[in-house]
Amino acid sequence: MSAAIGFEDWQALIQLYADYAGTVDAGHWEQWPEFFTDDCVYRVQPRENHERGFPLATLSFESKGMLKDRAYGIRETLFHDPYYQRHVVGLPRLLRADEGRYEVEANYAVFRTKLSQLTTVYNVGRSLDVVVRMPAGLKFARREFIYDSEMIPNSMIYPL
Amino acid sequence: MNAPIPRAELAASTMNWERGTSRIPFAVYNDPALHKQELQRFFYERHWCYVGLEAEIPKPGDYKRTEIGERSVILVRALDGAIHVVENACAHRGVAFCRARHGNAQAFVCPYHQWNYALDGRLRGVPMRHGVKRDGVVQGGMPADFNFADHGLTRLKVAVRGGVVFASFDHDVEAFEDFVGPAVLRYFDRLFDGRQLKILGYNRQRIPGNWKLMQENIKDPYHPGLLHTWFVTFGLWRADNRARMVMDGHHRHAAMISTRGNAGAVSEVSRVSSFKQAMNLHDPRFLDIVPEAWWNGPTAVMTTLFPSVILQQQVNSVSTRQIVPDGHGHFDFVWTHFGFEDDTPEMTRRRLRQANLFGPAGFVSADDGEVIEFSQETFEAKPAHRTLAELGGDEVADTDHMVTETLIRGMYRYWREVMAR
Numbered sequence: 392m393s394a395a396i397g398f399e400d401w402q403a404l405i406q407l408y409a410d411y412a413g414t415v416d417a418g419h420w421e422q423w424p425e426f427f428t429d430d431c432v433y434r435v436q437p438r439e440n441h442e443r444g445f446p447l448a449t450l451s452f453e454s455k456g457m458l459k460d461r462a463y464g465i466r467e468t469l470f471h472d473p474y475y476q477r478h479v480v481g482l483p484r485l486l487r488a489d490e491g492r493y494e495v496e497a498n499y500a501v502f503r504t505k506l507s508q509l510t511t512v513y514n515v516g517r518s519l520d521v522v523v524r525m526p527a528g529l530k531f532a533r534r535e536f537i538y539d540s541e542m543i544p545n546s547m548i549y550p551l
Numbered sequence: 552m553n554a555p556i557p558r559a560e561l562a563a564s565t566m567n568w569e570r571g572t573s574r575i576p577f578a579v580y581n582d583p584a585l586h587k588q589e590l591q592r593f594f595y596e597r598h599w600c601y602v603g604l605e606a607e608i609p610k611p612g613d614y615k616r617t618e619i620g621e622r623s624v625i626l627v628r629a630l631d632g633a634i635h636v637v638e639n640a641c642a643h644r645g646v647a648f649c650r651a652r653h654g655n656a657q658a659f660v661c662p663y664h665q666w667n668y669a670l671d672g673r674l675r676g677v678p679m680r681h682g683v684k685r686d687g688v689v690q691g692g693m694p695a696d697f698n699f700a701d702h703g704l705t706r707l708k709v710a711v712r713g714g715v716v717f718a719s720f721d722h723d724v725e726a727f728e729d730f731v732g733p734a735v736l737r738y739f740d741r742l743f744d745g746r747q748l749k750i751l752g753y754n755r756q757r758i759p760g761n762w763k764l765m766q767e768n769i770k771d772p773y774h775p776g777l778l779h780t781w782f783v784t785f786g787l788w789r790a791d792n793r794a795r796m797v798m799d800g801h802h803r804h805a806a807m808i809s810t811r812g813n814a815g816a817v818s819e820v821s822r823v824s825s826f827k828q829a830m831n832l833h834d835p836r837f838l839d840i841v842p843e844a845w846w847n848g849p850t851a852v853m854t855t856l857f858p859s860v861i862l863q864q865q866v867n868s869v870s871t872r873q874i875v876p877d878g879h880g881h882f883d884f885v886w887t888h889f890g891f892e893d894d895t896p897e898m899t900r901r902r903l904r905q906a907n908l909f910g911p912a913g914f915v916s917a918d919d920g921e922v923i924e925f926s927q928e929t930f931e932a933k934p935a936h937r938t939l940a941e942l943g944g945d946e947v948a949d950t951d952h953m954v955t956e957t958l959i960r961g962m963y964r965y966w967r968e969v970m971a972r
């Protein structure tokens with residue numbers, strides 16, 4: 392499980408994770424797909440399904456196009472109570488480093504704040520990621536949020 | 552067992568209705584005493600409740616922990632292959648001993664004093680039953696007349712049909728087929744036609760609203776083409792589709808049957824802000840719909856079995872949605888998505904892709920939980936008021952269109968009959 396990586400690559404990786412969290416926490420949904428490759432996989436899956444080998448995920452997208460459709464849905468088609476979300480992401484844990492390709496795991500907690508309400512812990516787990524170097528910089532080829540949280544508090548509208 | 556709540560304790564407002572059952576008092580959603588009585592009368596007596604799918608416990612010894620109402624139960628396949636449902640409550644001092652959500656066991660053992668039960672709930676072993684000998688004298692032990700047969704786990708009556716398992720605490724409950732009734736059973740059998748089911752996985756959400764609101768949501772064909780842009784824009788569910796609303800003889804269960812048409816077409820129903828004629832998907836695979844032979848026409852059939860479950864067919868996406876109340880103001884909603892043994896890998900992928908429309912994050916169902924939450928907010932704040940469910944009048948009858956709230960009125964006609972008993 393050890394992996395070596397140069398300082399510059401490590402810095403770029405940290406920057407990617409920080410920028411990703413900053414973008415989704417700011418609600419910049421149109422920018423969110425730009426963190427991914429065209430044929431990316433994006434999933435938010437209960438830990439239960441992950442560990443039992445069940446393929447179902449709460450969100451399961453297989454292309455940047457699907458992410459764009461979700462971004463459109465948030466703005467135009469999904470009626471919801473607006474909320475802020477705030478990611479606290481642990482340091483990425485590098486599982487494997489190949490030339491221009493990294494397998495990474497990172498713990499995360501997302502807090503939700505609904506208007507006029509108290510802040511609550513919304514979703515907690517880890518992400519299992521594949522990051523690849525593209526001409527435009529590092530992109531996620533795969534982002535899977537495996538969540539410990541046993542219940543989704545009513546609904547999940549925004550991407551983790 | 553929860554003792555029945557005396558009638559006098561129920562708020563008078565919960566039984567004071569205007570115009571048949573078309574105006575539902577907010578009080579029926581926010582009264583803790585009423586809720587306890589509902590648990591007793593709908594979940595613990597005279598009704599069959601959903602507990603799971605046979606495919607979840609394929610091997611002898613497999614079990615799954617779940618709930619009926621607010622009571623914990625275990626669905627288990629015994630070593631001889633028979634299916635049992637037992638209450639997760641030790642006969643000794645009540646410990647809810649089963650903590651894993653699923654697993655495989657030869658027996659159930661309560662950790663507190665190690666009472667041991669067979670998988671069908673029969674008591675098999677009680678430590679120190681005959682006392683403990685010290686200095687040649689036997690000390691303690693259970694009374695001589697202690698009878699194992701009297702102290703098993705509570706065993707439920709079980710019905711299995713088409714691979715779906717229902718259970719009842721009430722051993723005098725009518726046969727499952729009579730409970731569902733022929734009109735709705737037809738649609739149950741259409742989905743569960745004997746093919747082996749394949750579990751695709753679970754989604755779990757906690758919705759801050761009264762449990763009946765979820766039954767109402769799936770007895771409400773009015774909202775999908777209005778609240779859900781995807782339904783109206785892509786023609787999956789809109790008021791000008793061919794549709795039928797069908798109830799059982801007691802009006803407690805229902806099927807909403809609809810056939811897709813009119814995608815993108817402009818008509819009366821598209822003059823709503825949720826209709827987006829120009830909307831195009833970046834990735835149309837979300838709606839890569841392939842008709843299946845077993846549909847026999849309808850592209851969507853949503854079946855409500857009162858009180859505990861919703862059976863979903865929306866094009867290629869099929870699931871059960873279990874309602875687990877937790878007090879009058881919350882319920883857990885457990886989705887089990889599945890496929891069939893003869894599904895090709897492409898069909899499995901298609902079902903999984905279309906699952907993005909449903910569940911707690913679904914393009915067309917995330918917002919159902921939201922509106923239920925907002926309804927409950929008002930019910931709590933303004934208990935003396937009432938809802939209005941008068942689309943199509945105040946009649947209760949099957950229809951051949953979806954511009955009606957008749958199924959909701961039917962459900963409350965039944966609810967009143969049972970609660971007034």
Ligand code: FES
Pocket residue numbers: 641642643644645646661662663664665666
């Ligand atoms: S409470 Fe279960 S053995 Fe005592």
Ligand SMILES: [Fe+2]
Pocket residue numbers: 768774775778779915916919
């Ligand atoms: Fe809906």
